[in-house]
Amino acid sequence: MPLVPGQTKVPHMRVARTLVDLHAATEDLRRSHAPLALVPTMGALHDGHRALVRAAVASGATVVTSIFVNPLQFGATEDLARYPRDESGDFALLEASGCALVWVPDAAAMYPPGDATTVTVTGPAENWEGMARPGHFRGVTTVCAKLFGQVRPDRAYFGEKDWQQLRVVQRMVDDLLLPLAIVAVETVREPDGLAMSSRNRFLNEDERERAPMVYRALTETAAALADGGVAGRPLATAREQLTDTGFAVDYFALVDGRTLEEIPRTAPGARLIAAARLGSVRLLDNIAA
Numbered sequence: 001m002p003l004v005p006g007q008t009k010v011p012h013m014r015v016a017r018t019l020v021d022l023h024a025a026t027e028d029l030r031r032s033h034a035p036l037a038l039v040p041t042m043g044a045l046h047d048g049h050r051a052l053v054r055a056a057v058a059s060g061a062t063v064v065t066s067i068f069v070n071p072l073q074f075g076a077t078e079d080l081a082r083y084p085r086d087e088s089g090d091f092a093l094l095e096a097s098g099c100a101l102v103w104v105p106d107a108a109a110m111y112p113p114g115d116a117t118t119v120t121v122t123g124p125a126e127n128w129e130g131m132a133r134p135g136h137f138r139g140v141t142t143v144c145a146k147l148f149g150q151v152r153p154d155r156a157y158f159g160e161k162d163w164q165q166l167r168v169v170q171r172m173v174d175d176l177l178l179p180l181a182i183v184a185v186e187t188v189r190e191p192d193g194l195a196m197s198s199r200n201r202f203l204n205e206d207e208r209e210r211a212p213m214v215y216r217a218l219t220e221t222a223a224a225l226a227d228g229g230v231a232g233r234p235l236a237t238a239r240e241q242l243t244d245t246g247f248a249v250d251y252f253a254l255v256d257g258r259t260l261e262e263i264p265r266t267a268p269g270a271r272l273i274a275a276a277r278l279g280s281v282r283l284l285d286n287i288a289a
Contacts, residue, residue, distance in 0.1 A: 016101060038148070046197075047188050053097040064102075068104070158182060197283070215287075222272055224237075229265060235253065251273065266289045
């Protein structure tokens with residue numbers, strides 16, 4: 001859907017593929033159209049990414065979106081080569097959403113020869129995805145730190161769908177005293193509740209019909225926990241139901257939304273988080289509890 005005139009500050013979206021071009025473009029935008037907002041992505045964009053860009057545009061910022069499939073956050077057995085890519089479709093979505101500049105680096109720009117520094121966060125990065133995907137958050141925080149240094153945004157926008165990632169990046173920004181704000185945007189869902197993800201396109205027809213069960217299990221568990229009871233039995237029931245319908249459940253847990261530490265009953269700021277594999281696709285979701 002095209003933007004209404006005046007919703008974005010620049011008439012045409014630019015594309016930068018080198019650091020020289022990026023720095024020239026961001027300097028120009030910062031001088032004439034500050035503040036700058038960054039939306040980091042790995043491409044294969046969907047309405048969830050569109051919501052991030054539109055939220056940044058609506059805030060009055062000029063939006064830079066990065067597209068980089070980051071090899072450092074993929075494990076040896078994970079789907080780096082299979083990760084979907086659609087540059088022309090991504091550019092069309094971004095331009096229609098009000099993005100001013102797309103930063104499309106190659107691996108050499110992000111990880112040049114001799115590159116010897118990574119960023120490791122403990123605390124909220126240690127469990128859940130940190131256990132299921134060793135090294136994943138080191139890749140996320142390293143590439144985000146690089147993107148923040150390259151673009152120098154005033155704020156960066158992340159979706160709540162990847163709740164742990166959001167909290168890990170926030171922890172890094174706070175701990176390293178980085179001069180930007182992290183802005184969370186609510187998860188965008190399909191009409192049946194499935195959280196939008198670039199990997200959803202790999203679900204076959206039967207799997208796509210079953211995939212919303214993760215969200216239903218989360219909402220049913222949240223309702224069961226609303227009276228403040230102990231979480232153990234409702235969580236076990238949700239895991240059993242998902243397993244019985246063909247999911248391989250990595251975790252289904254109640255956690256403190258800030259620290260990601262497991263808690264025994266709901267409390268202010270609590271989140272229900274889940275990760276389960278269905279066929280070749282690993283589904284992540286979470287809701288407030």
